[in-house]
Amino acid sequence: MLESSNAETFRKIYDATMPVIFKVAFRIAGTEEAAEDLCHDGYIKMYEKNMCFPSLDDAKYWLIRVIKNASLNYAKRKERERKAYERALKEDTRKQDSGETELLKRDTTGQVQRALQVLPEKLRVALTLAEYGDLNYKEIGRILGISEGNVKVRIFRARDQLSKLLKEDEIYVP
Amino acid sequence: MCPDSQLHSAFYDEEIPEPWNKRFADHVEHCPDCKARLASYKAISNTLETTDPDCTQSFLDDSFARLTTKLHKIPVVQAQQRITPAGFVPIKYVKIAAAAVFIAAFLPASFFLGKITAEHRMSADVAYYNSVMAHQQASVAFPPQKANVSITQPFSGVPVANETQAVPVFEPGHGIVIQNVEQTTPMIIIRLPNPDFSAFAETNQQLSSTGSK
Numbered sequence: 502m503l504e505s506s507n508a509e510t511f512r513k514i515y516d517a518t519m520p521v522i523f524k525v526a527f528r529i530a531g532t533e534e535a536a537e538d539l540c541h542d543g544y545i546k547m548y549e550k551n552m553c554f555p556s557l558d559d560a561k562y563w564l565i566r567v568i569k570n571a572s573l574n575y576a577k578r579k580e581r582e583r584k585a586y587e588r589a590l591k592e593d594t595r596k597q598d599s600g601e602t603e604l605l606k607r608d609t610t611g612q613v614q615r616a617l618q619v620l621p622e623k624l625r626v627a628l629t630l631a632e633y634g635d636l637n638y639k640e641i642g643r644i645l646g647i648s649e650g651n652v653k654v655r656i657f658r659a660r661d662q663l664s665k666l667l668k669e670d671e672i673y674v675p
Numbered sequence: 676m677c678p679d680s681q682l683h684s685a686f687y688d689e690e691i692p693e694p695w696n697k698r699f700a701d702h703v704e705h706c707p708d709c710k711a712r713l714a715s716y717k718a719i720s721n722t723l724e725t726t727d728p729d730c731t732q733s734f735l736d737d738s739f740a741r742l743t744t745k746l747h748k749i750p751v752v753q754a755q756q757r758i759t760p761a762g763f764v765p766i767k768y769v770k771i772a773a774a775a776v777f778i779a780a781f782l783p784a785s786f787f788l789g790k791i792t793a794e795h796r797m798s799a800d801v802a803y804y805n806s807v808m809a810h811q812q813a814s815v816a817f818p819p820q821k822a823n824v825s826i827t828q829p830f831s832g833v834p835v836a837n838e839t840q841a842v843p844v845f846e847p848g849h850g851i852v853i854q855n856v857e858q859t860t861p862m863i864i865i866r867l868p869n870p871d872f873s874a875f876a877e878t879n880q881q882l883s884s885t886g887s888k
Contacts, residue, residue: 507830508829661684664716
C-alpha cells in the first residue's frame with residue numbers, strides 16, 4: 502500500500518503523477534500558475550486525508566479526478582469573474598487588451614489554448630485526459646463516471662471540433 | 676466504403692480490438708480520406724504537445740520545494756476543544772489567580788469540610804462561575820486544561836514550536852479584545868448562548884484577576 506503520509510511515498514507519488522496532472526490542470530485552468538496551485542492543493546488534500554493507494558495508478562486516478570474537478574471549478578469561477586467585470590465596466594474587457602497581450606494572443610500556444618477553451622467542458626476534459634493522462638477509454642470513463650462508449654464519442658467530437666477551430670484560426674500545425 | 680467517422684478517433688487511440696483494428700489499418704492504408712483524418716488527429720496531438728507548458732525535472736523539483744513549504748504551513752492539529760465558534764468566549768486561565776478567587780469565595784466553607792484538594796478547587800470554580808452567570812444561562816466548561824493541540828512537522832511528526840493564534844479574550848475594562856495567545860495556553864471556556872458582556876461587570880474583580888497576566 503502507498504501511504505501518502507510517508508515522505509518517501511509522497512515523493513514517489515508526486516514524481517509519478519505531477520507531469521500528467523500539471524498538464525491536465527493547465528489545459529483546463531488556462532495558466533501555469535493556476536495549474537501549479539491546483540496541483541499543490543490536490544497533493545495537500547491527499548496528505549491531509551492520509552490517503553492509502555494500492556498502486557501508483559490508483560493514486561493517479563484519484564489525483565486526476567480531484568484536480569480535474571478543482572480545475573473546472575477554477576475555470577468557472579474565472580469566467581464568472583470576467584463576466585462580472587464586463588458587466589461592471591459595461592464593456593467587453595477582451596477588447597481592451599494591451600499591445601503586448603495582443604502579441605501573446607497571436608502566439609500559437611494562446612490560440613490552441615483558446616481553441617480548447619471554446620470546446621464544451623465535457624469534450625475538453627475527455628480530450629485532455631486522452632492526450633495527457635496516458636489513460637485508456639476505460640480508465641477515462643472511470644475517472645469521469647461515464648461509459649467507455651460515451652468516452653469514445655466525446656473524444657471524437659472534441660477532436661472534430663478542435664480540428665475545425667484550429668483550421669479557422671489558421672494555426673500552424675506541425 | 677469508409678468506416679464510421681467515430682472509429683477513426685478510437686483507432687487513433689488504439690482502442691479498437693483485433694481483428695477489427697487490423698482491418699481498419701488495412702483500409703486506412705488505401706484510403707486518402709481516412710488517412711487525412713488520422714493525420715489531422717496526429718496534428719492536433721503534435722500541436723498540443725508543442726504548446727505544452729514546461730515540465731522539466733528542474734521545474735518539478737522547484738515545484739516540489741514550493742509544495743513542501745505549503746505543507747509545513749499546515750499544522751497537524753488535534754484539538755479536543757475548538758475554542759472559537761460563535762458564542763464561546765475563552766478567558767485566559769491563570770492558576771494562581773483562580774486559586775485567589777477560590778480562596779476569596781469558598782475557603783471558609785471548605786476549610787471546615789476538610790482538606791482542600793485540587794478537585795475541590797475546580798468544582799468550586801465551576802460552581803462559582805456558574806452561579807455568577809446563571810442568569811444569562813451561561814455554563815463554564817471545566818476542568819480548565821490545556822487545549823490538546825499538537826503542531827507537528829509534515830511526515831516526521833516532530834513537534835514544532837508553539838505558534839500563537841488570535842483569539843477573542845475578555846479583558847475587564849476593555850471588553851472583548853483580540854489577543855495573540857499560544858496555542859497551548861490553558862483556557863477556561865465559557866459558553867454564552869446570548870452573549871451579554873455587561874453581565875461581567877459584577878464579576879470584574881474576579882475576572883480581572885483571572886485575566887491578568
